[in-house]
Amino acid sequence: MPAPFPFSAIVGQDEMREALLMAAVEPTLGGVLVFGHRGTGKSTAVRALAGLLPQIDALPGCQFNCDPDLPAALCDHCQALTAKGKPKRVKISTPVIDLPLGASEDRVVGSLDLEKALVSGEKAFEPGLLAAANRGFLYIDEANLLEDHLVDLLLDVAASGVNVVEREGLSIRHAARFVLVGSGNPEEGELRPQLLDRFGLSVEVTSPTEIKDRVEVVKRRDAYDRDPDGFAKKYRAKEGKVRNRIARAKEVVASIEATDDTLEDAATLCLALGVDGLRGELTLLRAARARAALDGDTAVTRAHLLSVAPSALRHRLRRDPLDEAGSVARIERAMASLDG
């Protein structure tokens, strides 16, 4: 398989790139929704991110990417391993799993292991995409076109972090915590509100309008197409930098403080915009913390808060079809009033 297109070779699209990095740093943020026209590099960015994520600890042979540091949530296999003494840990790359539009329920939640059932008549569970995505990313391209029954399924699992399968003698519960990343083109259909709400951040992408940027995109793409591996090599140093930035931020993000002032700012902003529920404030704070961590700062400031506000709140504003101003304009208005 050829090397994927390097993340750092993407021209522009800062908001999208930063949002993806924040989601990588702070998994509890709830993922990212990338909405925009076709051919704006949405899928490219998500797929490129995979190569930059730090490796995670796991136990050998585990099909559910169990976290060895959480003994309570281990699968049978991992429990058996730990019962025998302290097992050797292995490093695996953070999974980035594609959820294709046409996926069947069986494939998403997992089903009977065909090989074992047919060859030895053994009843065993073959994990699905949700297991594969545990502790990693689940990516849905064209999320707005996803079949309703799959959306229901996802909502359920995303809320509980647990996937439950009950089928004729198979009874499986396994952890399924993942960062949901969706992309789509709003002109092809709206996203179901319940699913929209799950995403922590929402960014809107457009392709670069400057001719010179567009030309640069083409040149890089062209160079990549001709020689993927050579192109990836050229960006190795830059990719390393981004990788380190994520790793460092991940280490410090939990220790980053938010002052009462910033908490108040967040509340004021949400109130001014009429954002329902606490989810907005929570996301705003988590995003600001991730942002501070990525910037190498030790505390959250108003600047961090303001820089993430559009991504964190744009999809939470109550829909007013007769308000001509876009959601971004409304957020900006509210942000300006913070200073006043």
Add this chain to the structure above:
Amino acid sequence: MAESETAWEDALLAMRIVAIARHRIGGIHLRARAGPVRDMWLKRFQDLLNDVPHVRFSPDIDEGRLLGDLDLSRTLTEGKPVMAEGLLARADGGIILLAMAERAEPTLCGILAGAMDTRTVQAERMAQTAPAPARFALIALDEGVDETENLPAALSDRLALRVDLSAVSYRIAQGELEIPDAPPIAADSVTIPDAILNALATAAQQAGWESIRPVIWLSMVSRIVAALEGATEVEPLHASRAIRLVFGPVTVSEYEDEPADDTPPPPPPPDEQQEDRDESEPSEIDFEALKDMLIAAEAARTMTLPIILPAGAAGANARGSGKAGAQKDQARRGRPIGFSTRPPHPGAKPHILATLRAAAPWQKIRQRERGETPSGRLDIRPSDFRYRRLKDRTESTVIFAVDASGSTALARLGEAKGAVEMLLSECYVRRDSVAVIAFRGLEADVLLEPTRSLVKAKRSLGRLPGGGPTPLASAMAKALEMTARVMREGQTPLLVIMTDGNANIALDGSMNREQAREDVTALARQLAVLPMQIIMIDISARPRESARTFAASLRADYVALPRTDAKSVSKLVSTYLQDR
């Protein structure tokens, strides 16, 4: 004749380009009706690429076959799982021909687009196995009859080349034109001057392409065209040929109703070209050819189909709608979109093959549980039942025909617009679409093609003209046309006409009241026989008998709303939709 020849020449060139660049070029969007010309093209294409796999399927293919799934009979006889290779994996290194591509559903498009982006495919049920390579060029055979029936944009955007065979005569196709020979030099070794790349990027942007892909395609195609001529550097002539191949003689309608967005002004400012030249091009490159192509691309983009309807064509139209009805019946049975463990409705019958497939792996286990020796008997239990899920075809499309003539036009249009947006924001769950036809002046305009997207509606309805006389007949003709199309797509139309019923412009655009009335009566007869609901909203300040008569001639429900406002209109339409 010359046009026919050029089109065929381009079609042959496109063939060669695919033979050179294969999956890297995405493929060809081939617009042509099934017929001898297309057959000849396909035959030649097959011969040209006879050493690679060719896989052909139509949009109703099931996902298991596409991605690869359990081979039922072999699995049962051999007692171990045997996977049948999916068609996408089988096409690796070769060609996929997608017949009737204009009918491709979003799910199919998503699968194809995903495979084209990653160049791999993941077999169904085998989540843990490595994805199989699937590098293919896609030839989308688009048989769409008009501008609006088109290849879904998610796919057409990923195909570099556009070929239209509708103008090619059989004689030309049989003629002596040959496929260009393989290039003497490798296309990858051809360089492209910055000035030309800039011009191409400008061209794509001005033609309204938000997506960056067309620019990538333009750059690749121009290098291949140059290589074919043995040139080591792209010249403007190569670039202009590439523009024709990538943008096509008729452009993708998806972009047609999106006039170049709000940020960059749509008309190509010649000064900008000038600037490019001054900036980055010391020597004189002939941009004239490029510019001509640009203008042609722009013209093609804004081209609309002439309306073919008046009295004489009534017969043809009636036939058209009859056929639509028949197709709709077929569509009501629905298109399969996968399987489910739950019956879609009470009394649904399980799908035998899918049920067997689900039961197959359990046979050994159940046998053991029963304590029997292998008997060759199948043990099928209720939990194995699989039901085919069919695409729900009861979706509705609300077509608003809004009278924008006279003095109150602006307010009225504003309310209609509000109603559209309210309906769209409310009706996600119902999955209904909305379209808007506005009429004023000499002719009616389709302001908004059927859409489910609020974003798109907002944009298209942004600029609404008002005032002038009332071309009611033209509006009805457009509505009739759209209705037929909506039905053909298997949706149920609901026509909402907002007018006072006073037509004063005839179909041919003349200010002839008498003729206008006659046209309206003729069209009303046609609309009345269609199996659809029509609501006529009388918006005149003092409702008159003539409007009532008009409604009756349409067999429409008559509603007088002298103070039309968005809320009441959307509420009214909603009640109609909920009754379905």
